[in-house]
Amino acid sequence: MTTRANLSLPSAGRQAGPGLTSGSARERLALGPSSQLGCWWVLAPFLLTACDGPQSALSTGGADAAQLDRLFTVMLVGAVVLWLGINGLFLYATRRGGRPVSRGWAEALIIGGGIGLPVVVLTALLSYGLSIMPDQRAVGEGLRLRVTGEEFWWRVEYWPDGADAPIVAANEIRLPVGQRTEIELASTGVIHSLWLPALGGKTDMIPGRINRMSLHPTQEGLWRGQCAEFCGLSHALMALQAVAMEEGDFRDWLAREAAPAGGAGGAGAAIFAAQGCGACHAVRGTGARGAVGPDLTHLGARGSVAAGILPMTPEAIADWIRDPAAFKPGVRMPAYAHLPEDELTALADWLWSLK
Amino acid sequence: MTDQPPSPEHEFAEEQASLWRITLGPLIWALHFIACYAAAAVICAKLDASPPAIEAMRWSIGAGTLAALAGIGWAGRRSWTQWRDGNDDVFDDDDGSNEDRTQFLGHAALLLSIISFLGVIYTALPAFFETSCL
Known part of the structure; x- marks a missing residue:
């Protein structure tokens, strides 16, 4: 096979087999000769940077995020197995086999692979997803937070158990480790969304409505969150830091936070x-x-x-x-x-x- | 098979009934869907999500689901008979004869019954897993 100089030739696409010819230019490039593949693989490791850091759903510090991480792994592994299976069959049928099969075999394959298998896989995935929903929506214990989305910052109010007035802060959320904290989500003006990928899933903050989420950090640490619903000019600059602290440290911190400012004035x-x-x-x-x-x-x-x-x-x-x-x-x-x-x-x- | 061809009026009436019948599976699915979602919306939003009401709703959805599945099962069995009985070329119902037309409608009704059966199960699954309105 000679090297194809121009990858955008239709024949280069057809080379990859039917069904792939309508891919984007980039996909066609990736399917091209190895000399072209080389430079793309060099860039691939940079994608791995998303697997770690303070704002990654794959590097978790909370029970909810760990559950979602597991869900993602299960779906990814399943998708890879299915992809290999289907493309293996495809390759077998188009390149290796190619012999006609009996009507009975064909029907068994179509009904089994086209109806039976998808029904089993979808039912299993749906049941798995539904079974973790009660955990994801679990009610918090003790401390309650109210986070309000403003343009473009976060108003944070801590309501310890039994409090009749909140402790007001902003742009940083502190949570006790080993405890589930209830978080009420409000907004003024436009829709925002609170997302701390390392701690849990995201929930929208909608004007005129109180949404809720709960987070259960499992280890001390610093994480970064981000507004995840376009809210205006500085949407991308609306971030916050989340600090998970041991329960005793958290109590001390909250007491300090509740006290008036200690500045000398001047x-x-x-x-x-x-x-x-x-x-x-x-x-x-x-x-x-x-x-x-x-x-x-x-x-x-x-x-x-x-x-x-x-x-x-x-x-x-x-x-x-x-x-x-x-x-x-x-x-x-x-x-x-x-x-x-x-x-x-x-x-x-x-x-x-x-x- | 009778020697006498059926009158055009009779034939039309029978095909019309057959056309109605193929909607039976999806119709049961739609009614089940509306009943489940309406019940959940009313109990969670208007009845303050009271636990006894949620429990009663979950059992009702369970019973309604069994009834819906039985109905769709019956419709599916009927369409299987309509498709298969006396049909010696089950995948070749395109001659344009009245018989083939009826058999084709039976085949279509069977496939719709299968998808409706699955749809009803998937609609009911959340009631099986979720115990609160949160």
């Missing part, structure tokens, strides 16, 4: 008040009680600035305040570029010190 606090930041933001323990934007009471203790897109440093906070829209198109917060650099620095340092 220049930064004065600028915060003078600029009217408190009209939108709350810093408990000061006069700032706004509820339009994220609560900043313990901003410095969070892992990121601006819902998962900037590192938690005084510089990043200053950059953000100077021009939020430069980082997050469509953001509601106005720019404070008119502030002198030294005031901006003082303000950012103070916010960063709110641990």
Whole structure:
């Protein structure tokens, strides 16, 4: 067989057998001579980077995600077996065998392979999927969270057992390990979706409705979540960090989070008040009680600035305040570029010190 | 087979009945589907998902499913007879004769009964596994 120079020739497609001729250009390339295959295989390992990291459904840290991971493995293995079986038969029929079979054999193959086998496989998969649904929708115990999707950040409220007012935070979710936490999902304005792939499946947040999910982290760790429903200009920049902590650590953290801000005040606090930041933001323990934007009471203790897109440093906070829209198109917060650099620095340092 | 050919009116009436009959399987499937989904929607949304009501619904869906499967089974058996009885060329019902036409409708009704049978089982499976409205 001579090497084909032009892979887009129809004959190159036909080479792969009928049924594959309508594939995309890329598929046809992949089916081409080995010299072309080589450069594509070099890129293949990069796909494996999706198998690990803080935002992978294949590297799990929670009971729900582990169950979905198993479901995926079962379906993948099944699909590979079926694919090999069908293509093996196809190859056998077109290349090796080619002898006519009796009517009885043909009917047995069509009825068995076309009706019997799919019915068995689909029934088994459906039963498997349905049998894990009650676990995926299980009710939480003790702590309850309310996460509200805003444009483009997350309002997070912790309701410990028996609480009559929530502990308000933002853009970070902390969960106790070894316990199932109930999470209520709300939204203002547009539809968002909360997805922490390493902990569980995603659920939409729909305006005017309270959806629910529950998560059961099984190991301590840091995971990344992402808004999974297009919600506007900065949808892709609407992320959050999830922290799974041992139960004792979580209780201590929640007690700290419930306390008012411990900042000494000073220049930064004065600028915060003078600029009217408190009209939108709350810093408990000061006069700032706004509820339009994220609560900043313990901003410095969070892992990121601006819902998962900037590192938690005084510089990043200053950059953000100077021009939020430069980082997050469509953001509601106005720019404070008119502030002198030294005031901006003082303000950012103070916010960063709110641990 | 009679020596006398049937009158055109009689023949038409019989074929019409046969056409209606092939819809029987899918019709039972559709009614079962609507009943299951309507019951679940009413109990979960309007009756506050009370556990006794859910339990009663699951048993009712079970009973309704058995009834639906029996009905479809009966329709399937009937269409099998219509297709096979006195048919010596079961996969060659395309001569255009009245007999072939009837037999073809029987074949089609049988296949529809099979898919309806499976559809009813798949519709009922969630009621078998899920014990709450969550």
